[in-house]
Amino acid sequence: MSPRTALVVALTVALSGALASCASNAPATQEVNRRGQGATRIDAPTLARLVHQEVNRVRARHRLSALAWDSRLGGVAVGHSRDMLNRDYFAHNSPEGEGFPERYSRASYVCRVPLTERSYLTGGENLALTHHNARFIVYDDGRRVPTDFRTPYQVAQRVVVGWMNSPGHRANLLKPQWRRQGIGVVIGADGRVWVTQNFC
Numbered sequence: 569m570s571p572r573t574a575l576v577v578a579l580t581v582a583l584s585g586a587l588a589s590c591a592s593n594a595p596a597t598q599e600v601n602r603r604g605q606g607a608t609r610i611d612a613p614t615l616a617r618l619v620h621q622e623v624n625r626v627r628a629r630h631r632l633s634a635l636a637w638d639s640r641l642g643g644v645a646v647g648h649s650r651d652m653l654n655r656d657y658f659a660h661n662s663p664e665g666e667g668f669p670e671r672y673s674r675a676s677y678v679c680r681v682p683l684t685e686r687s688y689l690t691g692g693e694n695l696a697l698t699h700h701n702a703r704f705i706v707y708d709d710g711r712r713v714p715t716d717f718r719t720p721y722q723v724a725q726r727v728v729v730g731w732m733n734s735p736g737h738r739a740n741l742l743k744p745q746w747r748r749q750g751i752g753v754v755i756g757a758d759g760r761v762w763v764t765q766n767f768c
Contacts, residue, residue, distance in 0.1 A: 610720045610761075616642065616751040618724035619763060623741060623749065626728060630742055638748040638768065644668075644675045645752025645764040648693075652762050653754050658697050668693040668766060679768035681745050689745055692767040694737045696727040699759050727763050740767065 617637075624634040648671060652658055661667045672679060672691050681689040718726070731737035752764040 610718075610723060610755065612646075612753040612755055615720050615723060615755075615761070615763075616753040618720055619727055619751045619753070619765070620749065622724045622728040623751075623765070626732060627742065632742060632744055633747070635746055635749040635767075638750045640675070640677055641748060641750025641766050641768055642752055643750070644671050644677055645750040645766045646754065647671065647675075647752065648766075649752040649754040649762040649764045652695075652697075652764075653756055653760075658695065658762075660693055660695060672766075677768075681747065681768060683745060689743075689767075692740050692743065692746070694731050694740055694765040696730055696761075696763040696765075698723060698726055698730070698761050698763070723761060727761075731765075741765075743767070 620635070620637055627634060648662075648668070651662060655663065657663060668691055679689070679691040683689050728741075731741050746767045748768045750766045752766070754762050756762075
């Protein structure tokens with residue numbers, strides 16, 4: 569492993585369970601500012617803040633420091649979520665192979681979090697794709713579980729629970745060295761919700 573490889577930490581594990589199940593063979597959709605009806609209305613900025621709060625609640629339960637809200641890093645995260653929606657894919661790398669290090673660099677965002685005396689972390693990323701109003705949640709094993717409209721808080725909880733149930737995402741979320749996070753949420757007209765979490 570080269571020194572550069574040792575310095576760059578990128579978790580590119582696939583999401584398990586229902587978070588990823590919405591991604592396969594799903595048609596492209598338009599981004600909307602708000603989705604839902606009645607008390608279940610959901611908007612992207614509110615959901616991003618709720619995910620941020622839920623992440624910090626989980627970190628507090630594990631006696632880890634809270635992550636600061638980083639709007640610049642959030643802009644990087646929103647850009648990736650929007651690209652996934654617009655081009656109908658769900659992956660850490662774009663179709664051209666661009667990952668979060670390239671996205672940080674393009675935004676002139678420099679992340680150097682000390683790991684040891686001789687190494688540092690240059691960022692990290694978690695992804696989620698869920699559904700605000702799916703009639704069924706389809707799991708990887710084929711199970712179909714009826715569901716209903718969810719409140720924004722329930723969607724945020726579902727995203728963070730999904731990360732905590734995935735070993736790679738859990739390790740990333742609970743990494744003690746992180747100090748800041750950016751949460752990028754976009755909502756499709758069909759109710760799908762893309763969430764990108766970037767760390768520094």
